[in-house]
Amino acid sequence: MDTRFLESFVVVVESQSLADAARKLNLTSAALSLRIKALENEVGFALVARSGRTISPTASGLTLATRAKSFLADLRDFKTIGSERLLKGELRLGVASSAVAGPLCNLLLGLSDGYPEIELSVTKGSSSDLYRRLTNADLDVAMMYKPQFELPKSLEWRSVVKERYIVIASKPFGGQDPHELLRTQPFIRYDRTLWSGQLADEYLRTAGIQPKELMELDGLEAIAVLVDRGLGVSLVPNRSAPWPEGLSLAKLPLPDGAPVRDLGLLWTRGSSRLHLIEAIAEMTVDR
Incomplete structure (x- = not known):
């Protein structure tokens, strides 16, 4: 049995989508379907139920996927x-x-x-x-x-x-009080569905700051570009990776108690x- 076919089937079950699984495996959907069909021929029972362009695992297929995942993990351990x-x-x-x-x-x-x-x-x-x-x-x-x-x-x-949080603003706001900027300027929020965004949100609540929220984004690069263009200010970690080139940001440190990610x-x-x-x-x- 080709273990690549087992691995492919496990990815299909976990992705719950043939197209998504094919992208993850860097295969075409047709090639992935052929792998599943070949695996079905080898084990002797149906692994998926097909309805048009959609497929879903059968009860036997789910059982096989669970056992295959454990087997593949053991196989990787044997190789070490x-x-x-x-x-x-x-x-x-x-x-x-x-x-x-x-x-x-x-x-x-x-x-x-x-x-x-x-x-x-x-x-x-x-x-x-x-x-x-x-x-x-x-x-x-x-x-x-x-x-x-x-x-x-x-x-x-x-x-x-460790990255300490700062307030970023366009260059003309350099030297101003960061809390005052958070209170008075349009605020571009770091996405609260992210743990890093939740740290910023908790700091605002603790400091009693209710910002004038403009938008909420999950990308630090996009936030930095919008701040540089003067659309607002933001509370973000002072990232260790390079900030986007060509920006002229004012990076304002917070008082003691600033969050650190x-x-x-x-x-x-x-x-x-x-x-x-x-x-x-x-x-x-x-x-």
């Missing part, structure tokens, strides 16, 4: 047995979207130079999504922002870099890939 003391092998890494431009690029360059035999499979997403995927064993390690809730003892956290690595204690994870952690930790 001979290299437990060597820095080589596959590692599934999740990365917070706003950490791609800086920390991830630095990590990839370091791995290329120092550990070329570590094969990274990178997934991008929000920190909350990465946390869910890690606890579901879909990732080996996540480079994400630390949640405000207490982490379970089964997980290990190592901080990489903590970018770090999170993994499961006792992972079979702990030797690889610790090597990456040593490369990324902020000294």
Whole structure:
């Protein structure tokens, strides 16, 4: 049995969409359908029910997907047995979207130079999504922002870099009181569905500031561009990755008690890939 076909079927079940699964696997929908059909022929029963262009897993298909996921995880573990003391092998890494431009690029360059035999499979997403995927064993390690809730003892956290929140405004507002700007100027809010946006929202509530909200966005780059154009001000982390080029922003520090978001690595204690994870952690930790 070709394990790639099993992996493909698991992705289809988890995506709940043939088209989405095909994009994730970098296949055409037709090629993915052929893989599923070949797998059905091999196991001898239907895995999906087809209705026009849509498919859904059968009861037997769901059972197979669950067992296949466990089998594939064991198979990946078997492949690491001979290299437990060597820095080589596959590692599934999740990365917070706003950490791609800086920390991830630095990590990839370091791995290329120092550990070329570590094969990274990178997934991008929000920190909350990465946390869910890690606890579901879909990732080996996540480079994400630390949640405000207490982490379970089964997980290990190592901080990489801490980013203090600031008020950003267009250049003419440089030197002005940041709280006064938050109260009086149009406010471009960092998306509250993100953990980083929730930190900013909590600070505003604690400081008793009710901003004149203009819009709410989930991208720091887009927020910075709009602020630079004079459309408003924002409360955001002073990101470690480069800000977009060509902007002329006033970055105003907040008084004591400003929130700090903590970018770090999170993994499961006792992972079979702990030797690889610790090597990456040593490369990324902020000294």
